[in-house]
Amino acid sequence: MNNKIIEIKNLKKSFNDSHILDNISFNINKGEIICIIGTSGCGKSTLLNIISGLDDDYEGNIKYYFDKNNIGYMLQEPALFPWLSIKKNALIGANIKKLNKENDISHLLKKYKLEEHNNDYPDKISGGMKQRVALIRTISLNPELLLLDEPFAALDYQTRLNIEKDVYSIIKENNLTAIIITHDLSEAISLADKVIVLSNKPSHIKNIYDINLDDKKDPISNRKDKNFTYYYELLGKDLDLFENK
Amino acid sequence: MKTNKIFIKIVQLLIVFIFLFIWEILSKYNVINTFIFSSPSKILKCIINLYKNNNLVNHILITLKETIIAFSLSILISFIIAIIFYEIPILFNIFEPFLTIINSTPKVAIGPLIIIIFGASQNSIIIMALSITLILNILSIYNGFTNVNKYLLKLLNSLNASRFQKLKYLIVPSAYSVIINSLKINISMTLIGVIMGEFLVSKAGIGYLIIYGTQVFDLTLVLSGIIILMIISYILYLFINIFERKTKKHS
Numbered sequence: 001m002n003n004k005i006i007e008i009k010n011l012k013k014s015f016n017d018s019h020i021l022d023n024i025s026f027n028i029n030k031g032e033i034i035c036i037i038g039t040s041g042c043g044k045s046t047l048l049n050i051i052s053g054l055d056d057d058y059e060g061n062i063k064y065y066f067d068k069n070n071i072g073y074m075l076q077e078p079a080l081f082p083w084l085s086i087k088k089n090a091l092i093g094a095n096i097k098k099l100n101k102e103n104d105i106s107h108l109l110k111k112y113k114l115e116e117h118n119n120d121y122p123d124k125i126s127g128g129m130k131q132r133v134a135l136i137r138t139i140s141l142n143p144e145l146l147l148l149d150e151p152f153a154a155l156d157y158q159t160r161l162n163i164e165k166d167v168y169s170i171i172k173e174n175n176l177t178a179i180i181i182t183h184d185l186s187e188a189i190s191l192a193d194k195v196i197v198l199s200n201k202p203s204h205i206k207n208i209y210d211i212n213l214d215d216k217k218d219p220i221s222n223r224k225d226k227n228f229t230y231y232y233e234l235l236g237k238d239l240d241l242f243e244n245k
Numbered sequence: 246m247k248t249n250k251i252f253i254k255i256v257q258l259l260i261v262f263i264f265l266f267i268w269e270i271l272s273k274y275n276v277i278n279t280f281i282f283s284s285p286s287k288i289l290k291c292i293i294n295l296y297k298n299n300n301l302v303n304h305i306l307i308t309l310k311e312t313i314i315a316f317s318l319s320i321l322i323s324f325i326i327a328i329i330f331y332e333i334p335i336l337f338n339i340f341e342p343f344l345t346i347i348n349s350t351p352k353v354a355i356g357p358l359i360i361i362i363f364g365a366s367q368n369s370i371i372i373m374a375l376s377i378t379l380i381l382n383i384l385s386i387y388n389g390f391t392n393v394n395k396y397l398l399k400l401l402n403s404l405n406a407s408r409f410q411k412l413k414y415l416i417v418p419s420a421y422s423v424i425i426n427s428l429k430i431n432i433s434m435t436l437i438g439v440i441m442g443e444f445l446v447s448k449a450g451i452g453y454l455i456i457y458g459t460q461v462f463d464l465t466l467v468l469s470g471i472i473i474l475m476i477i478s479y480i481l482y483l484f485i486n487i488f489e490r491k492t493k494k495h496s
Contacts, residue, residue, distance in 0.1 A: 054402055073403035079396040083418050092414065096404045 003030040004065055005145060005177055006051065011060035013046055019202035020046050024060070026196060026208060028145075033171055034179045035188035037235065038198030044181045047203075048073075048147050051179065072143030076150045078130035080122040087118040090136045101140045108136040112166065128159035132166065139170055146171065146178040152187065164191060164219040185239075189213075189231045190222035197238040206238050283465040291469040295454070301473075307450040308439060309477065311367060315374035316435040320428065322375075323382035330383070331390040331416065332408060348380040352438070356445050365446040373445070374438025378431050389423030390416050425489050432481045440474065451477070 006028040013021040020043040028034055036044050049055040051062065052073050072093075080089045090109060094101035109115050112132045117125050122133075131151060138146065151167070152160045168191055171178050182188050188195050189211055197206040213225040222228065236242050265285045271277045272284035279287075295301040330337035356373060363369040393415055401411050443452025451470050458466030 052403055054399065069405055071403070073400070075396050075399060075403075077396040079394070079400040081397060081414065081418070083421070093404050096401070096406045096410050096414070 004028070005030050006065065007061075007063040008051070009061040009063075011047075011050065011058060011062065013043065013050065013055075013058045015046075021050075021058070022202040022204045024203070024205060026205065028177060028179065030177050031175050032177055032193045033168075033191055034194050034196060035192035036179060036181050036196045036198060037183065037185065037188050037239065038203060039200055039239065040183070042198050042201055043203040044198060045076075045149050047198075048149050048179065048181055051145075052147050066144040070142075070144045072138040072141055072146045074134055074138050074146070074148045074151045076153055078122075078127075078134040080130055080133060082122055085119050085121060086114060086125065086133055089122065090133050090140065093137045093141050097141060099141070105136060105140050108140060112136065126159070127155050128163055131155060131159075131163050135163075135167060135170065139174065139176070142174075144177065146176050148178060148180040150181050150183065153183070160187075161220055167191075168219050185232055185235045185241075186223055186228075187219070188235065189228055190219040195231070195235060197235060207234075209234060281464055283468050287465045288469050288472060291465045292473065295466075295469065304450055304454055305473065305477065307447075308436075308443065308452065308474075311370050311374070311439045311442070311450065312432075312435050312477075312481070315371045315378070315439060316432060318371065319375055319378040319382055319431060319435060323379055323386055324424075326383045327386035327390055328412065330387050331412075337387065344380050344384065348384075352376045353441060356441065359442075360446055367447075369446050370439055370442030370450075373442035374435045377438035377441075378434045381434070382427055382431060385423055385427045386420060389420030389427075392423075393419045421492075425485070428485050428488075429482060432485055433478050436474065436478050436481070 004027050008027070009025050011021055011024040012019075024047065036047065038044050046055065050058050052071050053068055054073075080086075081092065084092065087105065087109065090105045091101065094105065106115075109118060112135075114125075114129060114132060114136070117129065122130055125133075134151075148167070152163055155163060164187060170176070180188075180191060182191075192211050195209045195211060197209075198204070199206045209231065211231060213222055213227055215225065216222055233242070268277075268282070269285050272279045272282060272287075292301070295304075330340075352373065355376060359372050359376070360369050363372050397415050397419070398411070401415055406414065439450075440452035440455070443450040444456045447453040451474050455467050455470035455474075458464065458470060
């Protein structure tokens with residue numbers, strides 16, 4: 001494929017004599033959803049920080065085929081400013097980048113049923129709503145690449161499925177490229193076009209799987225796909241989740 | 246909730262009245278030494294007399310003026326220095342031990358030095374008040390700046406926010422409650438500094454009235470001055486509370 005937007009070659013990262021990432025190499029193509037899975041503390045968030053440009057202390061080479069400033073980063077926490085209203089929170093990215101996104105954000109808030117909370121403060125809305133606001137704040141800037149660091153981790157299961165559905169539809173509708181970090185195998189299979197499995201520290205890539213489900217619709221129906229269990233077992237084995245007999 | 250608040254106010258007023266009543270009775274029947282402890286009625290008469298014959302309002306206004314100038318300067322200077330320390334952390338690391346040492350020095354001890362340097366004027370009183378509040382203020386505001394939510398900071402970094410934008414959108418607003426608490430403590434500390442300054446150099450003000458009362462052994466005058474100070478301190482505290490309510494953020 002020639003629509004590569006990122007090329008990562010031999011990426012290494014050490015911190016305080018501890019070797020975190022070891023020889024990570026992979027490419028990302030436009031419009032792909034990549035899920036990175038691995039055990040806790042294996043360096044997934046570090047990898048995302050490096051790709052986002054927040055951490056530039058690494059060895060290796062990352063080539064961006066787009067404007068690096070146009071990366072949207074969604075964190076583990078919704079990271080809403082408690083002293084700003086929901087609408088102002090959604091607008092903060094646009095304000096910082098000095099863009100006029102008032103109409104886009106009003107439209108998105110309406111679309112995701114947050115319009116009636118425009119003037120409320122974050123402590124008045126649920127965890128799922130907060131995550132939606134964070135998502136609106138991120139996508140309103142039309143990022144070329146969306147980075148999501150365990151964005152659903154703090155949500156209850158039902159809300160999690162609904163937000164996954166929203167995120168999936170937003171990414172696909174807008175032909176965005178996304179890297180999602182998750183612990184959840186079913187989340188990874190149901191969302192991703194490609195899953196990258198990282199080993200324990202120092203992390204290297206154990207395997208990269210193209211996820212080929214028969215009829216990709218949304219993360220909930222993707223879980224019912226007949227190939228879902230096949231990938232679940234493959235990834236589970238890579239992460240040593242099942243006993244070896 | 247509202248009834249609860251009214252109940253608390255009533256109990257608080259009752260405590261004050263019972264205290265004044267017992268004080269009055271004890272002094273009336275000479276159970277306590279009235280020369281030292283005076284009595285609420287004598288203090289009230291003294292305050293009325295001060296108002297009628299000794300320009301009490303002028304004394305109050307002078308103390309208030311010195312307090313407000315010192316308070317505003319303290320907040321402004323400490324805010325600017327805290328921002329500089331936040332922006333250039335190595336400066337804070339260099340100056341922190343000096344600030345701690347200077348802060349632990351009893352400020353009364355440097356009073357005479359202040360008078361020699363700045364003269365026997367209102368300037369010395371303001372500098373005296375600043376010497377008490379400034380360092381504490383710098384440290385608490387700086388502390389508020391450094392304890393920001395790491396996710397919010399990471400978000401702003403990921404948005405390539407400038408230093409000014411980080412201060413505007415995150416650092417200063419998140420230190421809001423620290424700044425308000427600092428204002429509350431500061432207002433009474435500033436008043437203490439002003440009174441100490443007035444003890445040393447002034448010819449007017451509530452501190453002057455108290456020190457004059459001590460010199461002529463008029464302890465009713467001293468107690469009157471103290472009570473006026475308590476009322477001033479409480480009113481200033483109420484102003485900070487109103488300011489807090491008007492500017493309340495959802496933090």
